[in-house]
Amino acid sequence: MAKQFKPETLCVQAGWTPKKGEPRVLPIYQSTTFKYETSEQMARLFDLEESGYFYTRLQNPTNDAVAAKIAALEGGVAGMLTSSGQAANFYAIFNICQAGDHFVCSSAIYGGTFNLFGVTMKKLGIEVTFVSPDASEEEISAAFRPNTKALFGETISNPSLEVLDIEKFARIAHSHGVPLIVDNTFPTPINCRPFEWGADIVVHSTTKYMDGHATSVGGCIVDSGKFDWDAHADKFPGLCTPDESYHGLTYTKAFGKMAYITKATAQLMRDLGSIQSPQNSFLLNLGLETLHLRMPQHCKNAQAVAEYLSKNDKVAWVNYCGLPGNKYYELAQKYMPNGSCGVISFGLKGGREISIKFMDSLKLAAIVTHVADARTCVLHPASHTHRQLSDEQLLEAGVRPDLIRFSVGIENADDIIADIEQALNA
Numbered sequence: 001m002a003k004q005f006k007p008e009t010l011c012v013q014a015g016w017t018p019k020k021g022e023p024r025v026l027p028i029y030q031s032t033t034f035k036y037e038t039s040e041q042m043a044r045l046f047d048l049e050e051s052g053y054f055y056t057r058l059q060n061p062t063n064d065a066v067a068a069k070i071a072a073l074e075g076g077v078a079g080m081l082t083s084s085g086q087a088a089n090f091y092a093i094f095n096i097c098q099a100g101d102h103f104v105c106s107s108a109i110y111g112g113t114f115n116l117f118g119v120t121m122k123k124l125g126i127e128v129t130f131v132s133p134d135a136s137e138e139e140i141s142a143a144f145r146p147n148t149k150a151l152f153g154e155t156i157s158n159p160s161l162e163v164l165d166i167e168k169f170a171r172i173a174h175s176h177g178v179p180l181i182v183d184n185t186f187p188t189p190i191n192c193r194p195f196e197w198g199a200d201i202v203v204h205s206t207t208k209y210m211d212g213h214a215t216s217v218g219g220c221i222v223d224s225g226k227f228d229w230d231a232h233a234d235k236f237p238g239l240c241t242p243d244e245s246y247h248g249l250t251y252t253k254a255f256g257k258m259a260y261i262t263k264a265t266a267q268l269m270r271d272l273g274s275i276q277s278p279q280n281s282f283l284l285n286l287g288l289e290t291l292h293l294r295m296p297q298h299c300k301n302a303q304a305v306a307e308y309l310s311k312n313d314k315v316a317w318v319n320y321c322g323l324p325g326n327k328y329y330e331l332a333q334k335y336m337p338n339g340s341c342g343v344i345s346f347g348l349k350g351g352r353e354i355s356i357k358f359m360d361s362l363k364l365a366a367i368v369t370h371v372a373d374a375r376t377c378v379l380h381p382a383s384h385t386h387r388q389l390s391d392e393q394l395l396e397a398g399v400r401p402d403l404i405r406f407s408v409g410i411e412n413a414d415d416i417i418a419d420i421e422q423a424l425n426a
């Protein structure tokens with residue numbers, strides 16, 4: 001479905017356009033394999049001479065329909081679903097970096113991504129330098145090396161809720177001849193489309209708002225098709241020189257704007273196999289059909305909760321980029337004028353113990369290791385995801401010991417606020 005449709009229409013209809021007599025609803029192709037008439041037909045698929053399905057570890061029609069919908073929403077040329085957001089981030093980097101390479105990354109990112117990039121990828125010989133997203137262009141540029149292959153950041157970081165200056169990051173990346181990769185999980189393409197601001201590749205944990213109902217872990221990578229790999233061929237041999245595992249085929253020559261996603265599918269999915277299950281992508285598609293309805297409600301409720309908290313004298317501080325006076329208010333207005341996301345963070349006077357007592361007193365909001373769900377949920381990183389860290393280490397990681405991450409759902413805002421109020425009084 002072409003890009004002339006508006007996001008609401010794409011949410012409902014993109015990716016699956018049934019022909020005469022075909023199911024109106026995207027079917028689950030619950031099949032590992034796909035049938036061919038001759039051995040020669042199948043051989044052509046293995047040589048990438050023809051496109052087609054043969055084994056779900058690489059590609060599946062249900063997944064491809066959903067990836068196409070997300071690509072349309074982001075305004076990209078192609079997308080690929082992965083089994084998790086972690087897999088999407090790993091593949092996005094590993095598709096263009098190999099042992100001996102380096103990339104630069106905003107330090108304001110999800111803890112799991114921080115660990116993947118800083119610890120696990122290091123074991124594969126790929127190094128990262130973390131930079132403050134608020135540093136000057138000169139300071140961030142200073143982190144680049146001759147072997148740097150990408151710049152990475154999160155549109156709104158989890159859980160520190162810092163807003164990325166996408167245009168600044170794109171300028172820096174392009175001045176060094178590398179793509180900007182943006183994790184757009186929190187705003188979703190309903191609130192921000194990073195390609196419109198210069199990003200080249202977008203990644204998602206679809207586990208969050210896209211699924212929206214906490215049913216399925218998943219991820220997605222979308223390519224804008226805009227980055228000119230051949231103009232920097234020396235940096236990207238994996239895309240611009242022959243692939244021995246496909247009889248010397250060169251991705252940029254054979255697939256043009258589809259080179260990056262084709263390589264990720266044909267090479268990384270083939271070898272590493274972190275494909276999303278068709279059942280999960282079916283559920284993800286149901287979530288996407290209402291993404292445009294849910295996101296404004298998340299934002300409206302989060303704004304109401306943030307305003308309530310900021311006026312309550314039991315609350316020490318509130319962090320939400322929709323509040324005038326927030327450090328990122330102007331950037332959020334520029335990149336996300338219709339709303340950012342439903343996640344806010346705050347601290348209570350009295351610190352860590354009071355935070356724990358408050359959370360235990362909540363009735364409507366549930367304590368879960370999850371965020372960006374239709375149901376309001378809450379987490380205390382210092383007690384949960386980051387509990388092994390001392391207070392000093394927490395501050396170094398950008399997580400205040402008293403930080404409560406509150407993911408505002410799509411229930412009635414008055415009910416959410418009433419729950420907070422009774423817990424504050426408890």
Ligand code: PLP
Pocket residue numbers: 084085086087089110112113154158183185186204205206207217218219
């Ligand atoms: N990116 C962001 C911004 C996240 O918040 C998360 C998880 O919370 C991930 C990536 C990882 O996604 P997943 O949990 O689907 O592997």
